[in-house]
Amino acid sequence: MNKEELQIYFDELKKELNGKIDDAQLMKELNTYLNEYRVTPEAAKRGIKRKYGADGSSSFLTADTLSKKVSDLKGTEMNVDITAKAIFVDKKQITVRGTPKTIVSGILGDETGTAPFTIWEGDSVELEKGAVYVFKNAYTKLWNEKVQINLGSRGKVEKAEGVRVDVPERTLTAESTEIKIGDIREGVGNITVTGRIMTVEQRNITVKGEPKTVYSGLIADDTGKIQYSAWNDYSLKAGETICVKNAYIRAWKGIPQLNLGDKCEVSRVDDSFGEIDVAVSKKTIADLIKVGGGLDISVTGTVVDLRTGSGLIWRCPDCNRSVLNGECTTHGRVEPIPDLRMKLILDDGTGAISAVVNRQDTERLTGITLAAAEGLAKARGDSEVVAREIAGLIIMKKMTVTGNVLSDDYGPMMIVNEAKVEAVNVHAEAEELYNELEAAL
Missing domain, CATH: 1.10.8 (Helicase, Ruva Protein; domain 3)
Structure with a gap:
């Protein structure tokens, strides 16, 4: 632009x-x-x-901290104190810009409502489900029109000793909404889903010193598939079809996941789906922006740009993360190994998506091997020349990419498992465009 x-x-x-x-x-x-x-x-x-903060909220960009109830949060607060009960707590490791990080996430609630939360510096934080805490200097954001509570490096969480918070019971069964798997997006709750169990796994973990078993896998219907997880043993078996009532959705990096909570009802039903193709789900980029992410997604569009970080790059030999000037954010000074990749911007007319293409597909699609890229960079004394060569070969090509789609504040991004250039019939497409224009006149 x-x-x-x-x-x-x-x-x-x-x-x-x-x-x-x-x-x-x-x-x-x-x-x-x-x-x-x-x-x-x-x-x-x-x-x-x-x-x-364009909404004029008095709590935005101010040194003073305000105290608010959950229902009063606007999604624009920068310094806010919230006293609420921890309804659900999950501690996990993630990777942010190549650096491992421990976060604590879950759901907070008070007498006015509930909201998801994330503590971004969670190494030393231990929250107890059912206990009441004060989140100090928190900030909030909106995601899919729902408020999310965040605690960064300037915030802290303290146990509210002697404080009682009564969270209203949710009305579940009467309001459960039936939904197809292909229409599921982050933030929806209290839903009914019918699908076929494709895989079943179980993991034994330790939570606060107690052994726990988590059950997970894939469930699919005729519109798509989704990961599920459950803390209770519903004796799920691959191949059977179930109806799940009062489930809720949480997302990891924008990918929706079906959660079977304590109040969930699971029943076996007759299978009416027939053959289910779970390999790939074809979507438009507008669909992905709306849903937030997904597994094994296929998108076809035109390559309109090659982003910085494409071409010849260098990786840490220990963790495989990209490094700059021989410095890994995790392992410090290393002897990096070369690699080749493309970071594309793909546009299908409904929106744009970032797509990261690995070395194998980069070599196949461009004809530039890793050895050739190293030789070119050495001969020119400039590693950026490789990206320029790739850009000349790939930009404005029509391409189909398949992989997992993640999402953040900047939109969806695909980690590509497979990519191919589509043959374009210019005459046929021009004829189709002409017919569309003629019909619109």
Whole structure:
């Protein structure tokens, strides 16, 4: 997007933000969202307004901390104290920008409502389910129009000794909504899903010194598949069809997961799906933006850009993360090993998605091998020349990519398992476009 086009959205945002960000920073933010992350203008505006607070909330960008009930949260607070009960708690390891990190997530509730939370510095945090805590200096965001509570490096959590919080019981069975697996998205709750169990696994873990068993796998219907997890043993078996009532959805990196909680009802039903193809789910990018992510997704679109970090890169020999100047964020100074990849921006007319393509497919699609890339970089004295060569070969090609789609504040991103260039019949596509235009006149 050129400067003149950026100026239109700049003017809109400047008026709404009302001096909460200077002009140079606002233009930089817009350029990052629209030209680097390739999100839609509406998504860019939402992201910037969330970050800098365009709704006039008095709790945004202030040194004073406010105390709020869960139902009063707007999703724009930057310094807020929340006293609530831990209804659900989960501690896990994730990787953020190549660095391992421990986070604590779950659901908080008070007498006014519930909301999901994430503690981003969770190494020394131990929360007890059912206990009441004060989240100090928290900030909130909106995801799929639902408030999420976050605790960063400036925040802390303290147990609220002697404080009682009564969370209203949820009305479940009467309001459970039946939904197809292909329509599931992050944030929906109290749903009924019917599907065939494709796989069953169980893991033995230790939670607060007590052994626990987690049951998980894949469940599918004629519209798609989804991962499920359960803390109770429902004696699930691969191949049987079940109806799950009062389930809820949580997401990991934007990929929805079906959770069978304590109040879930599971029954066996007759299988009416016939043959289920669980290999690949064909979707538009608009579908992915709406849902948030998914497993084994196939998307076809045009390569419109090659992002920074493409071409010849270097990886840590121990953890395989990309390194810069021989420095791994986890293992420090290392002797890196070379690799080849593409970070594409794919556009299908309904939206754009980032897609990371591995060495094998990069070599096959471009004809540039890793050895050739190393030789070219050495001969030119510039490793960026490899990315430029790849860009000339791949941009504006029509491509189908398949893989798992993750999602964050900048939109969906696919980790590609398979990629292929599609043959384009220019005459047929021009004829189709002409017919569409003629029909619209």
